[in-house]
Amino acid sequence: MKRLRVVPAWRHGQERLYVRLDDGRNIAWYDREAARVNLLSQDHREGVLDALGPFLTGPVAVGPPPVPTPAELARLALHPDDDLAPNRPGEALLVALDRDPAPPHRLRPDPRRRALQAEQTVGGELDRLDGAGWHTLHSLPLPGGDRVHHLAIGPGGLLAIHSVHARRQRVLVADPMITLGRHEPSALLRRVRADADRASYALTAEVRPVLALVDPTGIRVLAAPPDVRILTAADIPGLARLGGVLKPADVETLHALARDRGTWGRA
Structure with missing residues (x-):
């Protein structure tokens, strides 16, 4: 299994936790406000949940992003550099x-x-x-x-x-x-x-x-x-x-x- 990193960020005043591969690509994010883990690939589901385990606060929904916008996808595709x-x-x-x-x-x-x-x-x-x-x-x-x-x-x-x-x-x-x-x-x-x-x-x-x-x-x-x-x-x-x-x-x-x-x- 590839090593995953959890990186915090802020959006509209709310904290999100992004899960990234070693090459910097985002593959999921945890929205505490919505109690939802959004997966960009089901292939990494178990690894994402393991990486986010220490940060989850109660039951969460897990699944693909709810109708991601083009702007959201463009941002997620950016390399951190x-x-x-x-x-x-x-x-x-x-x-x-x-x-x-x-x-x-x-x-x-x-x-x-x-x-x-x-x-x-x-x-x-x-x-x-x-x-x-x-x-x-x-x-x-x-x-x-x-x-x-x-x-x-x-x-x-x-x-x-x-x-x-x-x-x-x-x-x-x-x-x-x-x-x-x-x-x-x-x-x-x-x-x-x-x-x-x-x-x-x-x-x-x-x-x-x-x-x-x-x-x-x-x-x-x-x-x-x-x-x-x-x-x-x-x-x-x-x-x-x-x-x-x-x-x-x-x-x-x-x-x-x-x-x-x-x-x-x-x-």
Whole structure:
């Protein structure tokens, strides 16, 4: 019998336990809420139940998934190395800091840590939208070394969100320039738009650009961008009220497409 692994994951705020082969393929999952073990292959029934034995809490139904959707099947077919859904907010920065930490004698704080704090703050707020029908993916890699900080997919459409650390700084917006405190202005809004455009190309769907500022002392707008939504991290829960763009089935389909690393190779 092939060795099976049990891997926990979260979906719509509920924990699921996936059973995988050594090559990373999912062959079953246990839905505690529904008290059901869903089998993709009856050939592995006994092995799956043995592997899940320590985790089962009472009687469960066992059988094939109840009318699996194309999005569900596409997700289950992903190899773990190609599934971007487990990425944490700031995943790329976490990896970079682990591989190349700043010298302990550095006089100034490593700017990567401020950027990481911003992505973690914004990402945490976005993840809380899950119960409102949204999915969020973090740190999506783009060819050339760029990345989309966060991609939110929900009833209000697709949003490519770029996080910026602005703690205790006044922010001046003069499209396409953004000025943080006493720093030199930068054409940050061009980057935000470019990320959304590349995401739109990869997903063949409209993705709207969003700039999320973390803890600014104030925002002054001289020339408002007509197409970029500018928010603070505290505004993000309000996205749950957006709707009328995507149906639940479309949200699931786009999420399945976006979580596949191969999707972003053509961006």
